[in-house]
Amino acid sequence: MKLDKSFYTRDTLEVAQDLLGKVLVCNDIKVRIREVEAYIGAIDKAAHCYGQRRTKRTEVMFYEGGHVYVYMIYGMYYCMNIVTGNADEGSGVLLRGVEPVGNIDAMFVNRYGISREIASKYQIKNLCNGPGKLTKALNITKKDNGRSLLGERLYLEDDHFVVKQIQKGKRINIDYAEEAVDFEWRYYY
DNA sequence: GCTGCGATTATC
DNA sequence: ATAATCGCAGCG
Numbered sequence: 001m002k003l004d005k006s007f008y009t010r011d012t013l014e015v016a017q018d019l020l021g022k023v024l025v026c027n028d029i030k031v032r033i034r035e036v037e038a039y040i041g042a043i044d045k046a047a048h049c050y051g052q053r054r055t056k057r058t059e060v061m062f063y064e065g066g067h068v069y070v071y072m073i074y075g076m077y078y079c080m081n082i083v084t085g086n087a088d089e090g091s092g093v094l095l096r097g098v099e100p101v102g103n104i105d106a107m108f109v110n111r112y113g114i115s116r117e118i119a120s121k122y123q124i125k126n127l128c129n130g131p132g133k134l135t136k137a138l139n140i141t142k143k144d145n146g147r148s149l150l151g152e153r154l155y156l157e158d159d160h161f162v163v164k165q166i167q168k169g170k171r172i173n174i175d176y177a178e179e180a181v182d183f184e185w186r187y188y189y
Numbered sequence: 190g191c192t193g194c195g196a197t198t199a200t201c
Numbered sequence: 202a203t204a205a206t207c208g209c210a211g212c213g
Contacts, residue, residue, distance in 0.1 A: 075207030132197045
């Protein structure tokens with residue numbers, strides 16, 4: 001079942017936890033969400049849109065929940081967020097890790113430019129277990145910034161997979177965020 | 190215009 | 202532990 005708008009326009013921390021175990025569909029590739037981090041601009045110094053910082057880059061973060069915020073990091077990688085809550089809220093959830101569900105071969109080609117056999121030195125375990133890796137594996141780039149998750153190319157599915165135990169902890173690589181470094185908004189299983 | 194740096198990754 | 206690599210935000 002495809003998730004509709006009402007799934008995304010809720011409290012960000014609830015959406016973040018509910019995202020775990022859901023299936024992300026991108027063209028013909030499917031992956032299951034394993035690790036996420038929430039970012040809430042109104043109170044979160046780690047968020048790009050902290051303090052209503054509305055720039056060309058962060059504009060999408062202020063869209064209504066159910067859109068995708070993609071930005072480039074370190075000049076080399078893209079990170080993908082799912083925008084949550086109401087319009088002008090400025091919050092979202094970063095996808096930090098997923099696991100392959102369908103069309104793993106295409107993911108290998110996207111990641112390494114070669115077939116899975118030839119890329120045998122690389123392990124499936126490392127295929128998409130990071131924010132920059134998963135966008136590469138799914139071929140998600142700047143062109144997807146602002147895209148709706150209610151469309152055809154990119155959307156989420158609930159296949160009734162049950163996550164037994166959700167783990168939580170502090171977010172990764174946000175040392176600059178002062179008190180927000182201690183917010184336990186990273187969820188995984 | 191300039192500058193410093195980042196919600197990362199692969200490799201040493 | 203460190204290089205790779207460039208768009209963005211802040212400043213002026």
